[in-house]
Amino acid sequence: MDGAEQTYVSDTPNAMNEFAYQSASDRLDVYIGGSSVADMNSRNWEESMDFSTLKTAVVNESSDLIRSYINRPIYRRKNADLQGASSRDYDFILVRINALLAAADLVRRFDEEKADEIYAKALSPDGDGLLDRLKRGDFALWHETTNRSEDGIVQVVSINGSTTGYPRDIKMYGPPNVDYDEVRLVIETGGTFAPGVSSPVKFDVYVKNDNGLRMQKVVDAETMNGSYQTMAYGAMVAWQPGVYVASDEFSVIFQSSDVAIGSVKSSQIYR
Structure with missing residues (x-):
């Protein structure tokens, strides 16, 4: 024994x-x-924590360090559409940093030099560790406002198995005049949208109102024509040629910290 x-x-x-x-x-x-x-x-009797419990404790402590260091909210993402390719509850950059910090703590007892080397990949005296860069803003967490979120993030809500078309581009002429919304693009009339043929495909656009998301129709049965067409919040959408089926639905997520609150017109003052 x-x-x-x-x-x-x-x-x-x-x-x-x-x-x-x-x-x-x-x-x-x-x-x-x-x-x-x-x-x-x-006999000598020793008491210790099993490795699984120790690892969990170290990972939790590393998580607390990350939250304290970056000093901004970290939210779990349970929506599968937002979890990315890894299907994780947290951004990959957070998982990576947490793993580095935890690994450094676990090996420190046996190899101080190796622990410092691993730790520096997350927190470096030179300020180029992953956690340093996250705090500095080189990486954005999934819920934070970025240029990408202001330009509109296109996601599939639900489409038919035979659908091949999709919104190919969103054009903006400035920040969207909304703080947050999930604009919904819904195919009203299906068909094949192709060059050289009159388009049979029509789409609707829904935005939020005071009662919730996807509540108010702002574009009704607009014929898809391949050019940039009015969508919502000053944005325009261009559709990719392909097959569309009625009730196909896409979302365009807008999140902006720069919301227009009015307009200024030139004038003259006399006295």
Whole structure:
């Protein structure tokens, strides 16, 4: 049993390698068949945390360090459409940084130099670690406003298996005049949109109102023509030629920290 992990039991130990700790009397009970009191008293007993529990504790501590260091909200993303290719609840950059910090702590006891090397990949004295760069803004978390979110992020909501077309581009002439919305593009009339043929495809556009998202229709049965067509919030959409089926639905997510609050017109003042 030298160095081997023993088995905890809640009752009285009665088999080899079983133990129980009596917290009330601060007593350790261990069963070793064929042993003597002298043998038991001469042994060294060590208590430690199993690796799985230790790893979880270190990962949680690293998570707290990340939150404290970047000093901005970190949100879990449960929506599968937002989880990316890895289908993780958190951004890959956060998972990567957390892994580096945790690995550095776990190996530090055995190899201080290697631990410092791993740690510097996350937090570096030169300020070029991944966590340094995240704090500086080189990386954006999934919920944060970026140039990409202001330009509109296109996602598939639901499409037919035979659908081949999609919104190929969103054009903006400035920040969207909305703080946040998931604009919905819904195919009203399906068909094949192709060059040289009159388009049979028509689409609707829905935006939010005071009652929720996708509540108000702002474009009704617009014929898809391949040019940039009015969508919402000053944005225009261009569609890719292809097959569209009625009720196909796409979303365009706008998130902006620069919302227009009015307009200024030139004038003259006389006195």
